[in-house]
Amino acid sequence: MNALMKKLPLMRSCKEVTALVIAREDRALPLVEQWALRLHMAMCQACPTFERQVLTMRNAMKQWRGYREDD
Amino acid sequence: MHDATPDFNTQLADARGYLLKFARLQLRNEAWAEDVVSDTLLAALAKPQAFEARSQLRTWLVGILKHKIVDVLRQRGREVVLDSGSDDDSADPLEHMAFRANGHFAEKPAEWGNPEQDLRSRQFMTVLEACTDKLPAVQGRLFLMREWLELSSDEICKELALTPTNLYVQLHRARLRLRECLELNWFAAR
Numbered sequence: 001m002n003a004l005m006k007k008l009p010l011m012r013s014c015k016e017v018t019a020l021v022i023a024r025e026d027r028a029l030p031l032v033e034q035w036a037l038r039l040h041m042a043m044c045q046a047c048p049t050f051e052r053q054v055l056t057m058r059n060a061m062k063q064w065r066g067y068r069e070d071d
Numbered sequence: 072m073h074d075a076t077p078d079f080n081t082q083l084a085d086a087r088g089y090l091l092k093f094a095r096l097q098l099r100n101e102a103w104a105e106d107v108v109s110d111t112l113l114a115a116l117a118k119p120q121a122f123e124a125r126s127q128l129r130t131w132l133v134g135i136l137k138h139k140i141v142d143v144l145r146q147r148g149r150e151v152v153l154d155s156g157s158d159d160d161s162a163d164p165l166e167h168m169a170f171r172a173n174g175h176f177a178e179k180p181a182e183w184g185n186p187e188q189d190l191r192s193r194q195f196m197t198v199l200e201a202c203t204d205k206l207p208a209v210q211g212r213l214f215l216m217r218e219w220l221e222l223s224s225d226e227i228c229k230e231l232a233l234t235p236t237n238l239y240v241q242l243h244r245a246r247l248r249l250r251e252c253l254e255l256n257w258f259a260a261r
Contacts, residue, residue: 013174019243026217026224026242027235046176053250056183056190060253061218063190064199068129 010036017047021054079119082128083112089129090136096200097140097215099208107143111136137220144216145230152209152231168247183258195257202252206245213238214245 010032012020017040020033029037041048090111094104114135115122122131144151169177189195206214216222224242228235 013170014176015170015174018168022243022246023239025246026239046179049182050180053180053183053254054246056186057246057250057253059187060190060195060199064196065219065221067191067196068127 010039012036012040014040014044014047017041017044018050021047021051025054025058079122080116083115083132086129086132087112090132092200093133093136093219094140096204097212097219098143099211103143103147107136107139110139114139141220141222141230144212148231151212152233152237181254181258183254186258189257189261198253198257202249202256205252206248210241210245210248213241214249217242 017037020029020037023029024037041051087108090108091104094108095101098104098107111132115132122128168180171177186195203211203215213227216227217224222230224235224238227233228238
């Protein structure tokens with residue numbers, strides 16, 4: 001990402017986006033952050049993979065809540 | 072008149088271990104867990120008629136247990152979020168993930184695939200519970216208040232007189248730790 005892009009207000013680094021993806025599990029993100037997240041996801045290869053991991057974890061916890069041992 | 076049949080009592084006794092597992096995981100305190108499970112079983116014994124319409128005894132008991140646990144957490148407020156010291160390290164787990172100086176991933180996160188089937192397996196549940204259990208006590212309690220008790224962040228802050236910032240920091244750490252633990256012990260280990 002070049003220097004000009006970095007100066008744009010909606011630009012976030014992967015580290016920042018990763019934190020937002022995690023934060024979204026527990027609170028609603030402000031609109032600006034939602035846009036920044038979407039923008040970053042469209043341009044990045046690594047962060048969507050991280051996001052899928054977080055969604056898998058969300059799904060896993062849901063399965064766990066509904067899981068009943070048979071014994 | 073409805074009387075508690077021996078069969079019902081036996082079933083309750085059998086469920087004790089199961090309830091205790093959840094209580095321990097959520098409360099991280101042996102004495103609180105024992106108490107809350109006893110309270111749950113007593114409440115169930117006192118009103119067996121409440122169960123009649125239900126099909127799943129354990130589901131019903133877990134429902135009672137959850138209510139009792141919320142009461143305990145509310146009463147213990149301060150203690151619940153008190154950092155007992157050594158195990159709640161203050162390091163940011165994001166530091167464990169490799170980022171370059173400019174904030175970009177040094178290494179792309181691993182593809183976990185589409186493990187829908189895996190997630191329902193008993194083996195996965197065992198790993199997930201072990202990873203949850205390994206969270207530092209405060210992080211574990213707050214994480215399960217979200218994920219097991221299904222309380223909103225606002226409700227948790229209110230029940231425990233916790234600031235949102237404090238809650239989010241703890242949950243953030245918990246989620247990253249869990250991610251790392253699952254990656255190491257399940258997704259990378261398959």
